[in-house]
Amino acid sequence: MQTLQSMERKLKSADDLYTVVRTMKSLAAVSIRQYEEATRSLEEYFHCVEMGLRAALRTHPHSGRQQDPRTTLIVVFGSDQGMAGRFNEALIEFVQEHLDPQKERILIWVSGIKMHGLVEDAFGEIQHLFPLPSSAEGISTRVQEILLHFSELREKEGESRLILFHNQPAGGSTYRQNRVNLLPPDQQWLQDLGGGKWPGRQIPLYTIPWEDLFSALIGEYLFVALFRAFAASMAAENAARLTSMQRAEKNIEETKEELKLRYHTMRQNAISEELFDVISGFEALTQSERDQGLCP
Numbered sequence: 001m002q003t004l005q006s007m008e009r010k011l012k013s014a015d016d017l018y019t020v021v022r023t024m025k026s027l028a029a030v031s032i033r034q035y036e037e038a039t040r041s042l043e044e045y046f047h048c049v050e051m052g053l054r055a056a057l058r059t060h061p062h063s064g065r066q067q068d069p070r071t072t073l074i075v076v077f078g079s080d081q082g083m084a085g086r087f088n089e090a091l092i093e094f095v096q097e098h099l100d101p102q103k104e105r106i107l108i109w110v111s112g113i114k115m116h117g118l119v120e121d122a123f124g125e126i127q128h129l130f131p132l133p134s135s136a137e138g139i140s141t142r143v144q145e146i147l148l149h150f151s152e153l154r155e156k157e158g159e160s161r162l163i164l165f166h167n168q169p170a171g172g173s174t175y176r177q178n179r180v181n182l183l184p185p186d187q188q189w190l191q192d193l194g195g196g197k198w199p200g201r202q203i204p205l206y207t208i209p210w211e212d213l214f215s216a217l218i219g220e221y222l223f224v225a226l227f228r229a230f231a232a233s234m235a236a237e238n239a240a241r242l243t244s245m246q247r248a249e250k251n252i253e254e255t256k257e258e259l260k261l262r263y264h265t266m267r268q269n270a271i272s273e274e275l276f277d278v279i280s281g282f283e284a285l286t287q288s289e290r291d292q293g294l295c296p
Contacts, residue, residue: 076119132234
């Protein structure tokens with residue numbers, strides 16, 4: 001049977017949990033802005049990379065063509081922490097819809113400990129697991145680590161197809177799934193770059209071998225794309241967590257109101273019972289005195 005003391009403990013626990021949820025809600029909102037700003041900071045740099053590719057492709061508009069790779073590497077970006085709803089599960093379902101492991105040789109890399117088990121259950125063995133960076137400042141280091149492993153893979157397997165799967169913000173506290181085909185580079189994109197009009201009067205020149213220039217620019221393009229995927233995924237994760245915390249906050253508020261109502265009802269009942277005991281005792285004492293003729 002519940003007592004006033006147990007109800008007080010429940011109210012205290014609800015207050016503590018409410019404080020934690022509000023703190024996590026604030027942190028998620030701050031983190032969303034942090035990763036969105038990190039993505040915007042790369043826009044000018046990515047524009048410079050595109051201009052470099054446009055300059056290089058002016059004389060080699062079709063040099064990006066290559067044979068279809070025999071190996072497909074997919075990188076799946078999930079989360080390291082929970083309390084984000086179906087953030088990981090929704091992405092796994094999206095990956096399953098867009099891949100057929102029976103028709104092609106697929107290697108899988110995962111970023112995010114929480115995603116690791118889901119990917120293993122869906123696709124089997126995972127070749128690499130990369131922990132997520134703890135902040136936007138750590139994204140560059142993680143991207144360089146992935147690129148280093150990818151370079152080693154290409155030396156071993158030859159040219160490989162590279163596909164990214166990640167969640168990304170879709171406005172407010174919502175998100176959607178996204179697929180990015182990085183390698184081989186999209187041929188139409190390369191042709192549009194090489195055939196586009198140069199935005200200026202001076203035609204760009206370069207002195208290093210074209211193959212070295214093109215390879216370096218594609219490397220920078222990969223860096224930007226992976227950085228964007230990390231930042232977008234982590235912004236979406238915090239958006240999902242923000243939504244979960246908003247629901248939790250509402251549920252806790254409703255629970256607190258219910259607990260307060262029950263507490264006040266129990267307290268009033270306890271007071272009423274004490275009053276009834278006092279009145280009953282007074283009446284019994286008065287009746288006893290009357291029986292003894294001590295009072296009129």
